[in-house]
Amino acid sequence: MAPTPYSISAEPVLTCEPVLACEPVLASDSVLVSDPVLECDPVPPQNLSFVLEKGGAVKFEDRPVPEIEDPHDVIVNVRYTGICGSDVHYCTHGCIGKYVVDKPMVLGHESAGVVHAVGSAVKSLKVGDQVAMEPGVPCRRCRRCLEGNYNLCPDMAFAATPPYDGTLAKFYRMPEDFCYKLPSNVSMQEGAMLEPTAVVVHFCRLAKVSPGHKVVVFGVGPVGLLTCKVARYVFGATTVVGVDVNEKRLAVAKEHGATHVYLGKSGVTPQESAEQIIAECGLGDGADIVIDASGAEPCIQTAVYVARNGGTFTQGGMGKTDIMFPIGIMCGKELHVTGSFRYSAGDYQLALDMVASGRLNVKDLISKTVPFEEAKEAFENVKRGNGIKWLIEGPK
Secondary structure (H helix, E strand, O other): OOOOOOOOOOOOOOEEOOOOOOOEOEOOOOOEOOOOOEOOOOOOOOOEEEEEOOOOOEEEEEOOOOOOOOOOEEEEEEEEEEOOHHHHHHHHHOEEOOEEOOOOEEOOOEEEEEEEEEOOOOOOOOOOOEEEEOOEEOOOOOHHHHHOOHHHOOOOEEOOEOOEOOOOEOEEEEEHHHEEEOOOOOOHHHHHOHHHHHHHHHHHHHHOOOOOOEEEEEOOOHHHHHHHHHHHHHOOOOEEEEEEOOHHHHHHHHOOOOOEEEEOOOOOOHHHHHHHHHHHOOOOOOEEEEEEOOOOHHHHHHHHHHEEEEEEEEEOOOOOOOOOOOHHHHHHHOOEEEEOOOOOOOHHHHHHHHHHHOOOOOHHHEEEEEOHHHHHHHHHHHHOOOOOEEEEEOOO
């Protein structure tokens, strides 16, 4: 990630873990020989990283170890990183919307690790602390940032979003206030899960999910499953319906907060699908809130029909730029329509608080944790839809 745009008030002084050096071999007369041979194993990679190349190939590459550049900087030794759908999308398509991979880029942004070094002005963290890493750093000065909507900052530097490198590396530099110290009862694996959880917290806060609400979630991949859990167990929704075309995912949704599930059918219109969802899931006059986590056009269309008059439609899934949208139905129902993008002020902290308090279990969504050298295979498994959430351990 590029250095954060705050000013440097003093020459940074860092505290870090000690680095061991190898002793050179001395000649018999105790004079240092030219081109000394070091009495140790070959120098290991200093900052091994998992890199996506412009053409779509992935490779392991040793990158420079980031240094303290601002007194508020923290260097994190990354220990766990989750694989996100956006990482896979960059691998398979080379872009997401306007963000195009035109040079090698380190992947990953769902991470947690151990503080390795701190700048001289860092007060809340020390070397050895375990932290979750919020991967997007805004400018802090624009109107959107000052409003608290820093996710909409035009100068956002977000990990693994071109042109910024991601967190699938041994070391990563962060500003202090975007590192969240993990309490003793929250593991670093759970810390890595806070990023997608914060996305879902943002969904639910924008949609104003409240106790007693009937909520329908379209798309029950990792984010959709988290949406079911958070809407029901944290925000108090009474009815949570998971909708998908994958029967296996729907079976999993029943274990993660969905009170009802609906298997999407081919050959029916969005209106017909909506009528079936409402009837089969006991939604009465429709859902109070519909959240689309799929980005799929048929789901978005059906969601508008599922919502009750005066209900709320929140779009969270990122799909095609242009789709056919039933705007007449939306207007006739006076739906409250909002998009949702990443997360903003308070979302990450709330995600951490939910996990730390025991109100939200995210560990049961982790399908497998693999060593760093198996990152390629892990990505292939995610591409094939195996499991829910895969984590990659940091380099040793």
